[in-house]
Amino acid sequence: MALDVATIKKDFPILERTVHDKRLVYLDSAASSQKPLSVLRAMDAYYETTNANVHRGVYAIAEEATRLYEKARTDVARFMGAGSAAEVVFTKNVTEAINLVAYSWGRTNLAAGDVVVLTEMEHHANLVPWLALKAERGIEIRYIPVDGQGFLDMTRLDEALDGAKLLGVTSVSNVLGTMNPIPRLAEAAHAAGALILVDGAQHAPHMPLDISALGCDFFGLTGHKMLGPTGIGVLWARADLLEAMPPFLCGGEMIRDVRLDGFSTNDVPWKFEAGTPPIAEAVGLSAAVEYLEALGMDEVREHERSLTAYALDALRGAHPDLVVHGPPAADDRGGVISLQYRDVHPHDLSQVLDQAGVCVRAGHHCAKPLMRRLGVSATARASFSVYNDEADVDVLVSALADADALFSL
Amino acid sequence: MPGLEDLYREIILDHYRSPRNRGELPTPPAHAETGFNPLCGDEITLYVQVDDGRLADVKLTGQGCSISQSSASMMSTAVKGLSVDEARAVIRRFKSMMSIHESRLDGGGEGDGGDEDAEAANVKLGDLEALQGVVKFPVRIKCATLAWNTLTQALDAVGASSQQPPG
Numbered sequence: 385m386a387l388d389v390a391t392i393k394k395d396f397p398i399l400e401r402t403v404h405d406k407r408l409v410y411l412d413s414a415a416s417s418q419k420p421l422s423v424l425r426a427m428d429a430y431y432e433t434t435n436a437n438v439h440r441g442v443y444a445i446a447e448e449a450t451r452l453y454e455k456a457r458t459d460v461a462r463f464m465g466a467g468s469a470a471e472v473v474f475t476k477n478v479t480e481a482i483n484l485v486a487y488s489w490g491r492t493n494l495a496a497g498d499v500v501v502l503t504e505m506e507h508h509a510n511l512v513p514w515l516a517l518k519a520e521r522g523i524e525i526r527y528i529p530v531d532g533q534g535f536l537d538m539t540r541l542d543e544a545l546d547g548a549k550l551l552g553v554t555s556v557s558n559v560l561g562t563m564n565p566i567p568r569l570a571e572a573a574h575a576a577g578a579l580i581l582v583d584g585a586q587h588a589p590h591m592p593l594d595i596s597a598l599g600c601d602f603f604g605l606t607g608h609k610m611l612g613p614t615g616i617g618v619l620w621a622r623a624d625l626l627e628a629m630p631p632f633l634c635g636g637e638m639i640r641d642v643r644l645d646g647f648s649t650n651d652v653p654w655k656f657e658a659g660t661p662p663i664a665e666a667v668g669l670s671a672a673v674e675y676l677e678a679l680g681m682d683e684v685r686e687h688e689r690s691l692t693a694y695a696l697d698a699l700r701g702a703h704p705d706l707v708v709h710g711p712p713a714a715d716d717r718g719g720v721i722s723l724q725y726r727d728v729h730p731h732d733l734s735q736v737l738d739q740a741g742v743c744v745r746a747g748h749h750c751a752k753p754l755m756r757r758l759g760v761s762a763t764a765r766a767s768f769s770v771y772n773d774e775a776d777v778d779v780l781v782s783a784l785a786d787a788d789a790l791f792s793l
Numbered sequence: 794m795p796g797l798e799d800l801y802r803e804i805i806l807d808h809y810r811s812p813r814n815r816g817e818l819p820t821p822p823a824h825a826e827t828g829f830n831p832l833c834g835d836e837i838t839l840y841v842q843v844d845d846g847r848l849a850d851v852k853l854t855g856q857g858c859s860i861s862q863s864s865a866s867m868m869s870t871a872v873k874g875l876s877v878d879e880a881r882a883v884i885r886r887f888k889s890m891m892s893i894h895e896s897r898l899d900g901g902g903e904g905d906g907g908d909e910d911a912e913a914a915n916v917k918l919g920d921l922e923a924l925q926g927v928v929k930f931p932v933r934i935k936c937a938t939l940a941w942n943t944l945t946q947a948l949d950a951v952g953a954s955s956q957q958p959p960g
């Protein structure tokens with residue numbers, strides 16, 4: 385069944401506010417989504433009724449807090465299609481999830497000359513941790529190029545993967561919207577003897593996720609882009625990999641025993657969760673995945689696909705000289721539209737759109753190598769979530785005309 | 794509520810549409826300095842030729858939004874022909890116009906808005922005053938100051954190299 389967006393909008397209190405006396409039209413969910421009441425209420429209720437540290441006290445509310453925190457892990461595992469909650473490590477965000485892999489797995493398994501394959505469309509979060517390893521150890525990094533339509537150029541994939549230890553790739557581009565063929569990439573990586581790490585930041589909020597079907601070894605997601613709070617993300621990894629990996633951050637929680645001359649580590653996943661974790665945030669993420677599950681991820685994807693198709697048509701129809709980066713068809717892309725509007729700089733564009741109440745992101749989207757590949761310094765990006773509808777797109781389309789009036793040469 | 798007309802004054806759009814002093818200068822004798830706005834990817838390369846303590850020529854290349862590009866263009870016309878000291882005074886005056894707000898936002902900041910020196914206080918900014926409206930749009934302040942920070946770096950570099958013992 386199609387999403388009932390009018391009803392969904394009512395679940396997001398922030399959408400009732402105005403900016404510059406205009407209705408808020410939030411088209412920046414790829415940067416961070418808004419949060420439904422159920423998430424806000426769950427976090428409030430946690431602090432109001434349950435707050436205590438986890439995995440410590442024997443008293444009732446500490447036990448309840450621990451149960452809620454571990455329920456969040458089970459909820460997220462179910463949402464991801466993971467075989468076991470023990471494979472779900474809570475982190476601060478997806479950036480930390482990828483850093484965890486780079487520090488723990490990377491520094492155990494990669495030496496000078498070892499090859500990591502990335503793509504030209506990666507977010508800095510999946511570039512810089514590996515570039516740091518290159519600077520530190522002299523690993524080699526190869527890149528799968530992006531073609532003129534914003535797809536990964538798969539023609540020389542096997543060549544790029546030859547001898548590689550890891551393929552790191554985003555599932556959905558935060559700039560182009562491109563949905564990469566993860567199962568095929570996983571197969572190619574494994575055939576070459578490499579592991580595959582998937583940056584799922586733009587996948588998890590927008591389409592069905594079945595970790596077992598993807599065939600990946602590491603998968604990261606970030607709570608604040610999927611209707612959840614900031615401060616919580618997830619690294620999913622195959623249990624045997626997690627078992628073999630040394631801890632990343634060290635301190636309380638992640639230990640089994642500590643002596644003055646050494647320590648032994650806790651079981652996975654807690655081995656990777658040093659210090660007091662983001663408990664309220666886990667409770668919020670739990671409510672977020674329940675909200676998404678209630679909508680149905682197939683329905684979410686179909687809604688965003690058809691809204692993207694509507695937006696592409698409306699934008700191109702009203703503004704023929706508008707350039708949209710990335711795959712031409714909505715079927716091939718997530719709900720992300722990066723625009724170039726004549727000579728109007730994205731900064732100026734988003735400033736003008738802001739006056740119409742429209743929030744779009746202007747900038748390099750933490751993908752500077754991709755910007756260079758596209759030959760631009762920045763783009764303006766509109767991105768969709770479950771609470772956006774065609775009326776939101778219409779406001780965007782008509783506000784673009786204001787920019788035209790102001791900046792036309 | 795500040796409106797777009799506070800930001801996009803006609804003189805700003807004019808410099809954006811027809812930027813002055815666009816181009817490059819041979820280095821050496823000119824000095825080139827590149828500045829980035831890491832937030833948005835704006836980029837500017839400034840060429841300054843200092844002869845006998847004067848900015849004999851200033852040129853710039855780069856890409857960015859109307860605010861960063863017009864600010865750069867207006868800066869180039871304002872400082873060309875000035876002595877290095879005079880140019881530094883213009884920079885201080887401009888930055889103080891921009892930083893009053895910036896330091897308030899930063900909860901104190903560097904506090905260089907208040908104790909502006911007499912020399913800079915006497916500087917007339919002329920057309921550059923049009924950029925005053927930018928302070929009402931705090932995220933754009935960095936766009937407006939990009940060229941000016943780059944000029945400071947360029948003058949520092951030129952000053953350092955001219956202090957080398959000759960030969």
Ligand SMILES: Cc1ncc(COP(=O)(O)O)c(C=O)c1O
Pocket residue numbers: 414415477478479480507509510554556557558583585586606750
């Ligand atoms: C594809 C992709 N990867 C990584 C990130 C980083 O997410 P976070 O800042 O939550 O770690 C983002 C979002 O900014 C993203 O879009």
